[in-house]
Amino acid sequence: MKILITGGAGFIGSALAKKLMDRGDKVVMIDNFNDYYDPQLKKDRINKFLKGYKFKLYKGDIRDKKLLERIFKKEKLDKVMHLAALAGVRNSLLDPMAYEEVNVRGTLNLLEMARKYKIKNFVYASSSSVYGNNKKQPFSETDSVDTPISPYAATKKATELLAHVYSHIYGLNTTGLRYFTVYGPWGRPDMALFLFADGISKGKPIKVFNRGKMSRNFTYVDDIVSGTIAVIDADLKCEIMNIGGDREETLMRYIEVLEENMGKKAKKKMMPMQPGDVPATVADIRKLRKLGWKPTTRIEEGIRNFVEWYRKYYKI
Numbered sequence: 001m002k003i004l005i006t007g008g009a010g011f012i013g014s015a016l017a018k019k020l021m022d023r024g025d026k027v028v029m030i031d032n033f034n035d036y037y038d039p040q041l042k043k044d045r046i047n048k049f050l051k052g053y054k055f056k057l058y059k060g061d062i063r064d065k066k067l068l069e070r071i072f073k074k075e076k077l078d079k080v081m082h083l084a085a086l087a088g089v090r091n092s093l094l095d096p097m098a099y100e101e102v103n104v105r106g107t108l109n110l111l112e113m114a115r116k117y118k119i120k121n122f123v124y125a126s127s128s129s130v131y132g133n134n135k136k137q138p139f140s141e142t143d144s145v146d147t148p149i150s151p152y153a154a155t156k157k158a159t160e161l162l163a164h165v166y167s168h169i170y171g172l173n174t175t176g177l178r179y180f181t182v183y184g185p186w187g188r189p190d191m192a193l194f195l196f197a198d199g200i201s202k203g204k205p206i207k208v209f210n211r212g213k214m215s216r217n218f219t220y221v222d223d224i225v226s227g228t229i230a231v232i233d234a235d236l237k238c239e240i241m242n243i244g245g246d247r248e249e250t251l252m253r254y255i256e257v258l259e260e261n262m263g264k265k266a267k268k269k270m271m272p273m274q275p276g277d278v279p280a281t282v283a284d285i286r287k288l289r290k291l292g293w294k295p296t297t298r299i300e301e302g303i304r305n306f307v308e309w310y311r312k313y314y315k316i
């Protein structure tokens with residue numbers, strides 16, 4: 001298969017690209033290498049992490065309709081995995097317009113191309129943040145998600161609605177994946193694990209929000225990749241799927257495991273809850289399990305792998 005990965009220089013995109021190429025798929029990527037976080041890390045994912053692999057990379061923007069048209073026309077793609085997005089929840093409160101432009105309009109541009117060029121399956125990244133402050137846990141795909149609490153979450157919900165339209169009207173196969181807090185080597189510097197590791201290694205205080213009373217289904221990147229591939233292969237008509245780890249872990253345990261692996265205690269600065277954030281996200285993953293997928297990596301192993309990579313990459 002020939003698969004377009006949008007956001008291919010990103011954390012999840014690069015890991016997915018590697019796995020797809022390992023099994024013999026052809027990969028085309030588009031990424032604009034924006035500076036929301038250090039673009040050098042994105043370049044290194046391409047040049048170091050994906051060293052030796054053969055793929056086509058377009059440096060460009062999913063808002064650029066002409067470029068997209070050129071790519072779809074030239075590349076004769078079978079499937080699309082749409083991961084490019086502005087991804088930070090907190091940052092979306094600072095620049096909501098940009099989130100609308102990239103996450104909503106960018107997705108719409110791609111749906112249009114997918115329709116026009118008869119793409120067999122359009123899989124796209126949604127997020128657990130669409131569940132907002134829902135009280136019922138675990139979060140299930142059938143729960144109402146009409147009350148997002150950040151611009152980011154609202155844009156992700158919007159992409160789900162747009163994908164539904166394209167499935168319904170044009171018969172385009174679409175599946176939205178609601179990712180739950182992904183972590184692992186080559187991860188995102190704006191996410192908690194990275195910020196904590198940075199704080200611990202520099203001996204600086206780390207901010208622990210909601211005074212540590214948080215829990216997550218932390219999901220190791222390899223599990224995210226295997227679940228995503230199961231969905232890319234499944235060609236489902238119009239679905240939404242949770243994809244998360246199978247264990248609820250507290251934030252304090254997450255930090256503890258990191259401290260053990262860094263061999264150093266964190267200086268914890270207890271903070272109140274941040275606007276737009278939610279205290280707990282726990283996934284009901286029965287739907288994706290039916291495709292034969294299961295998450296296998298515990299945080300003890302996942303964080304160990306992360307720290308190993310972090311030390312090597314930053315020469316600590």
Ligand SMILES: NC(=O)c1ccc[n+]([C@@H]2O[C@H](COP(=O)([O-])OP(=O)(O)OC[C@H]3O[C@@H](n4cnc5c(N)ncnc54)[C@H](O)[C@@H]3O)[C@@H](O)[C@H]2O)c1
Binds near residue numbers: 032188
């Ligand atoms: N990492 C997580 O925990 C998590 C959780 C829920 C949802 N998601 C979603 O998964 C997807 C991938 O996330 P990630 O963690 O790999 O983030 P990431 O920021 O590492 O990857 C996104 C990539 O998209 C690129 N990009 C952004 N805007 C673009 C544009 N206009 N045109 C072209 N490229 C653009 C960025 O340069 C980046 O390389 C995103 O859609 C994100 O919202 C991630």
